[in-house]
Amino acid sequence: MPFIEWRLKPQTGDNTLDTMESIKQTFFQECEDLLQDLESGLILMNDGEGDDETINSVFRAVHSIKGGAGAFELTDLVKFAHIFENTLDEIRSDRLEATKEVLTVLLQSSDLLMDLVEAAREGGSCNEERSQKLMDTLAGFIGAPAETPTETAMPDFEPQSMDDMGFQPLVMDFGFDGDGDDQQAAGFSIHFTPTAKMYAHGNETARLLATLASLGDMKTTCEHADLPDFDDLEPEGSYLSWDIELTTENEEEDVRENFEFVEDDCELIITPLGGISLPELPVLEDLEIEPTPVAIEPETLEVKAPEPEVKKTETKKNTETKTAKPNTGAPATIRINLERVDRLINLVGELVINQAMLTECVVDAGLSQDPSVSSGLDEFKQLTRDIQESVMAIRAQPVQPLFQRMSRIVRKAASATEKSVKLVLEGEFTEVDKTIVEKLADPLTHMIRNAVDHGIESPEKRVENGKPEEGIVTLSAAHRSGKIIIEVSDDGAGVNRERVKQIAIDKNLIQEDANLSDSDIDNLLFMPGFSTVETISTLSGRGVGMDVVKRAIQSIGGRVVISSTPGKGSTFTISLPLTLAILDGMLVTTAGQTLVVPLTSIVETLIPSPEDIHPMGSNSVINIRGTFVPLVDVGHELGFTQEPTDTNNCVVLSIMTDDGVQSAVLVDTIQDQRQVVIKSLETNYGHVPCIAAATILGDGRIALILDVDHLIEQAGQRTPSPELPQIAAE
Amino acid sequence: MSIKDQIKIMVVDDMATSRGLVINGLEEIGIKNITYETTGDAAFEVLSKAPVHLVISDMNMPGMSGLDLLKSMRENASTKRTGFILLTGSDDPSLVQRGIKLGMNNFIKKPFSVPQLKSCMERVIGKI
Structure with missing residues (x-):
């Protein structure tokens, strides 16, 4: 997870604080990734799919969190991470078996660690009792008291002594002068060989050397051994090279800068004077060249005589490292505000x-x-x-982190309800707009809690019904016809329709004699004020019902539908737009108004013959190739006009709603098909039924974007004929 | 020219936090030439072409660990004389023993202070 590295500036006073603060922020960002690695690793292990690398990465995650936390003196975090890390180390080295029991505790520890990081970030504190309890349990596993690491905080400065470890630091001799501040001959030995190109580009050695001389004392030798006989001399060739010994207080960069404009047209070797040569030495040895210290004597350049090319390239490479991109090999990722x-x-x-x-x-x-x-x-x-x-x-961004958070919710919910539940994730690499991901967190949490709390039965009951003791909640994501489909399903008891209907009647949400289809009853769950639990449970009944979930999803332009099979479980399907910013739409005119119909919901467009359209109650149906589908007159339905659209002169858009119902809408004409920028109506005006949002057209006018599903739903509710789609053609 | 100006140090650590702390410490000490790599493999690749004077590497990294890197360095002619300081989160004696066998120059335990880092380096390269 590399990202653009902030380069730290040289430290002066307050800057240090800023830098530490910025590293601390990096730490918390990094923690997010680490905690995710930790959790996904533990889940893999829990599923029996982990290998050596899994436990290693789990260990590394906790280890790194502890390391960083120590640097910022986050003692609570260090304390817990320490014992957590030790336990993982025991597992890593096969001294402790990762049984189901152990893994359950490890997963709980991962949750706590997450909370501790959060607390450290927000500056709050965490439930100490919970922390202590888990630490005791972990300590029990490894047979050690839950002692605090002795050096949680940064100890006062003391010279590192490894004597008790039997370790004596190995001293290196780089030929540096021991006393750092004592200046030796400061300067550089420069070997400069221009190519013919340099001269062709209008540069002169004399001028370059003159400016170089301004940096300090300079001794120059011109090497002319390569100069050919006069007859062979190419007037535009380059035959000379220069050895320069420059005594200066300036940096190598300053020297290099002098040659900035000719860099590509010359060979330039700069070596510090009287300085170090260690890194170069082994390379030279390797090449079996006399390992003469490069910079001590000006004559060094003779070294180049036997194998000039080799040495030059090697040295050049060395000088290149300084400017080389430090992040070689790592995939480049950046974090952007x-x-x-x-x-x-x-x-x-x-x-x-x-x-x-x-x-x-x-x-x-x-x-x-x-x-x-x-x-x-x-x-x-x-x-x-x-x-x-x-x-x-x-x-x-992939929904994976969001989905993974849900496994935590499942664990918590399962333990609170004493059920055994496993979360299965599918399509977690599906990418979704970041804004949508963020806004999905709350509704998903609620739905997952619901699935565990209301969907999955108690273990006893499941066994009774011939199901495995462990319930399964599946969370899946997929791209389907230009939309994102997220499904939360459980293999629980399904909606208890009798009970749901009774509650709806008791709460005056429906009439006692209402004739409702199964799906109508299921959809009662989304009605405001509906809650099947009489006493608010600590878990899902937090005063919000599925209506809040529905509204939250609608607010991001999505829809949620439920399907349920008694005894088999329920599935909630959320369909969402790919983005909240722009959509592909069809511009249509109806009753003089320009509207935008999202392209994703249009199956086909057709020009009907009037005899295909049959009035039915206050609505119509249209015969599309032998199937009757409900037809909604958009202009009429939205109240733009009282007159029904002229069926002799109109266009029909065949629509597939998110719940898979085929329908059709009637408009006057189609203008165009184009991308439109979505401008929220809610933020600028207020919610309008059947309208999803607005957009600005090319001529500056505003057009409304139709919420087709809602429009069809609304028209369908007015016509008391839910069986309509099933009517077969004669 | 002092050591600070001349010495080239490479920091190897996969974690940005830890890397940042070391680099920050080195800059505070006044070291001018600092490069870094995020994996042992990348570090070794760069080092074998362009050695530095001192490598400060984390122990715990995915892929090549700190000691793996040290081992590779000691087996390679161009890096066998490069200084190596291991950055570790634990003071497990067996880890230190392995480090000694492989020819590590010194080690420093996290968390560390800047003076500790300086002293640790001075024990390897002399007074900074």
Whole structure:
């Protein structure tokens, strides 16, 4: 998980504090990753799928958290991580078997560690009793008292003495002068060989040497052994090289800077004078070149005589390391402030609008037929789309961390209800817009708690019903036809419909004689004020019901539906837009209004013949290739007009709703198909039924984006004929 | 030119926090030439082409551990004389023993203070 490294500035006074603070922030960021590694590793082990590397990475995670915590004197964290780490070490070295019992405690410890990190970050504290209890249990496993590590905080400075370990530091002699501040001959030995190119580019050695001389005292020798006979002399060739001994207080960079503009056109070897040569030495030895200390005497350059090429390259490489990218080999990842990405997304939104406006201007100016203009516009459109998709990809992140958090919720819920539940994750690498991921956390938590609390039966009951004792809650994510589908399902008892209906009647949510289909009853769970638990349980009944979940999901442009089979379990399906910023839409006109229909919900568009449309109650049905599907007149349904749309002159959009119901909507005409920028109505105005959001069109007008599913649902509720889709064609 | 200006040190640690602490400490001591690598493998690759004077490496890293790195360094002609300080979270004597056998120059236990880091280095390279 490497990311752009902040380079630390030289320390002066307050800066140190800032730097430590910034490292501390890095620590907490790193903890997030580590805790995730820890948890996923432990879950793997718990599932019996762990190997040596799994326990190693689990150990490393706790070890690193402890290490970092120690540096910032987060004593609670260090204390707990210490015993946790020791226990893991015992397992790692096969002194302790990772039984189910041990793993349960380890998972609890991982949860606590997470809380402790959180507490340290927020500056709060954690339940000490819980911490102590777990520490005692862990200590019990490894047969040691839960003692505090002796050096939790940074001990006062004392010279490191490893004598008691029988260790004496190995002294290295690099030929450095012992007393650091004592200056030896400070300066550099420079070997400079220009190529013909350098001269061709208009540079002169004389000028370079003159500016170099300004850095200090300089002794220059010109090497002219390569100079050919006059007859063979190429007037534009380069035959000379220079050896320079520069005594200066300046840095190597300053010397190098002098040659900045000719760097690529010369060979430049800079070695500190009277300085060190150790790293170079082994290389030279390796090449069986006399290991003459490079810089001590000016004559060193003779070394190059036998094998000049080899030595030069090696030395050059050494000088290169300084500027070499330090992160070699590691996949480059960066952490970016989210605000910057958001700003980029907003700009892309503006670009999309601008592109639409430009297109409109071109059409208005009568230029749309001009092939160069239209192909230019097409290209612009494609580029805008590419940019948009690339920017969206920056924000996309796998749902894995979110899903993993849920396994913690399951563990907590299971232990609170004394049930045995396993969470199975599927498609956790599905990428979802970051904003959506964040907003999913609360509803998912609630649904998962519900699944454990209400869905899964008690172990006894499960055994009675011939099910395995351990219940399974499955959390899955997938991309499906331009949407993200997240499912929470359990293999529990399913919705107890009789009870649900009775409660709804008791709470006056429905009439006693209401004739409801099974799915209608299941959907009662989403009604405000519905809660099947009479006494609020500590777990899922926190005063919020599934209606809150539904609203939360709607607020991010999603929908949630339930399907349930008695005795087999229930599935909640959440469908979400890929992004909250831009959508592909079809621009339609109805009753003089321009509306946007999300492209993802449109299956096909067709021009119907009037005889295919049959009025039915206050609505109509349309015969699409032998199947009757409900037809919703958009303009009429939304109240734009009292008159029904003229069926002789209209377009029908065949729609597939998220719950898989086929339906159709009627509009006057189709204008265009394009990307539109989503502008929330809720934040700017307020919620409007059947309207998902608004957008700005190319001409600056505002168009509403239709919530097709809601529209169809609303029309369906008005027509008391839920069996409608099942009517077979004659 | 003092040691501080001349010595080239490479810090090897997979954790940004720990790496940051060491680099920060070295900069506070006044070391000018500091590079870093995030894995033992990457470090060895770079070192074998361009040795430094001193490597300060973490012990616990995925893939090549600190001692694995030390072993590879000691077996390679161009890095066998490079100084090596092991950064460790534990003072497990057997770890230290293994380090001694492989030719580690010194070790430092986390958490450490800047003076401790300095003293640890001075025991290897002389007064800074």
